[in-house]
Amino acid sequence: MPNRFSSPLSGYGATWSTRRRVLIIGVVLAALLAVAGIAAWFTGHDGHHHDASAAPSVSDSTAPSADPTPTATPSGTGSVPKPPRISDPLAYAKAAAVMLWSYDTRDTSRDQELAGMKAWMTTEAKYADWSSVTGQVSDPVLWSRLGDNAQHATAKVTDAHYPSAFKQALADDPSAITDAYIYYVTVTGTQQIAWKKGGSGAQDQAVTLAVQCRPSHDCSLVAIAPSVAP
Template sequence: MSGGALVRRRALLGSVVLVSLVALAGLFSYLTRDSRAANNHPSGAPSSSSARASTQASATPGGRAAALPAPPSTRDPIAFGKAAAAALWSYDTRAYSQPELVAALHRWLTTEGQYVDADSVERQVPSPLLWGRMADSGQFATAAAAEAHFPESFTRALKADPGAITRAYVYAVTVSGKQSISWTGSPEGGAEDRSATLAVQCRPDRPCALVGVMPSVAP
């Protein structure tokens, strides 16, 4: 996609969410930022104390290879947001390639092209070069989403204009959890706390889908 088209799409998404949800803090700057903004890839090594977490979208206990993450069939934006965050924080270089993971995450996205921001989701996946280095050591990450809620700015906006949500049915969901990273020779690995604010679309007549990932966390 060209830079101009990308900016127009993000501007449109920003307009829809800002108008529909009445100005969720920071979203417009996210959607209209330069497309060359720095990637937010997971690091290639753990950064905190040892721990483990698990998710259906990641490697199973005991080091068995994981299946690719599949979206749940739910109309609950909170439940979907927790599942999506766990999928975004999980990977297994032993079980599949970087393009295969990206393709799997695309299946979580809304099919409504005027809203979706696939680039923000792809930036959560390690780059092909980093993935190759991680694969050399058999690195994988598991994740668990412990808590999710609508940000205060979202709930205030919804109270001010309850009918606004019916324009796009896009919800902001802030998720907190933990990511654990392991690799060959270090089965226990290390863990760190993670949090993210996701844009989730849940129309009444279909299961929820992911719209995008915001660059900052809305409390």
């Protein structure tokens, strides 16, 4: 059976465009991560949103859309939850990870999925990397196939923490975070997938998210980040 996920520990960072990668790294991290070993932050990739190796026929299941922008105005956002109004980066990252790892093709169209995800993003265009998020949503044909199989997924977070390199950078220069108030959080958890006729499977998940939490403002999602030290 087809499924819309990438293989375990495949990279969200791989979907970043050159322009966005330069923008995020150059603007957000230049001051914050100007410490020895910064190059290690951007090697490899974390695993991802839509992964389910326990399900049948997983190996060739991912087909990122060439144009992740919704093609029509959706009616609502289906099963995609609204972003929580919280100012804690760890708590927001946990909620965002659950949102990214969960979906329901039984009552949510692809356009609704994208619209729901968009609501979680920062409105500061200079930092937002929308393509790093939408690159993991299946193309319209594959989404339809998943819908034919009534495929849906739920998720549970087991841990969320700041990567060691990020914590060290903050310790070396605490004021650097004030440029954009973007925090890096690595989240781990478990995703449970199910489809019609009682089919089911489970997959461990891990992702590093860039989350913006400005003082006196609710947090928002900036990007699915490249791999960083745990």
